[in-house]
Amino acid sequence: MKTMNALLAGSLVSLPVLAADPWGDADPHAGKLKHEEKCVACHVRLYGGDGSKMYTRDGRLMSTKLDILQRTAACNSQVKAGWFPDEEAEVAAYLNQIYYKFKD
Ligand code: HEC
Numbered sequence: 001m002k003t004m005n006a007l008l009a010g011s012l013v014s015l016p017v018l019a020a021d022p023w024g025d026a027d028p029h030a031g032k033l034k035h036e037e038k039c040v041a042c043h044v045r046l047y048g049g050d051g052s053k054m055y056t057r058d059g060r061l062m063s064t065k066l067d068i069l070q071r072t073a074a075c076n077s078q079v080k081a082g083w084f085p086d087e088e089a090e091v092a093a094y095l096n097q098i099y100y101k102f103k104d
Pocket residue numbers: 035038039040042043046054055056059060061062068071072075076079081091095
């Protein structure tokens with residue numbers, strides 16, 4: 001029973017982590033550079049300027065943090081950026097911090 005209580009306590013303690021950002025504590029600053037390297041040029045071709053209209057346009061596709069993370073992962077493989085999941089997380093964190101600003 002002691003073990004059981006310890007397990008329960010353990011899972012309660014980890015709950016706030018689950019409720020946190022889907023990208024954990026990934027560093028958005030590291031994501032900025034990666035995004036510039038692999039993603040911006042194409043969005044600029046489509047929308048001009050610095051390409052950020054892709055993220056701020058009316059009818060944009062993203063509506064949650066998880067959407068951003070999943071889309072970043074999909075784009076990573078589509079454009080063969082070669083990022084690991086922790087790098088996708090950095091880029092997603094960056095996109096949310098600067099453009100989407102979603103709370104959940
Ligand atoms: C070859 C061109 C191209 C490249 C390179 C590219 N994208 Fe995109 N991206 C698009 C297009 C086109 C759309 C819009 C898709 C649509 O409207 O259905 C898009 C949409 C998106 C969106 C959703 C925008 C919204 O509506 O909110 C995100 C996020 C995104 N791209 C991230 C990335 C990331 C991250 C990378 C780098 C790994 C990347 N893209 C590289 C063409 C590109």
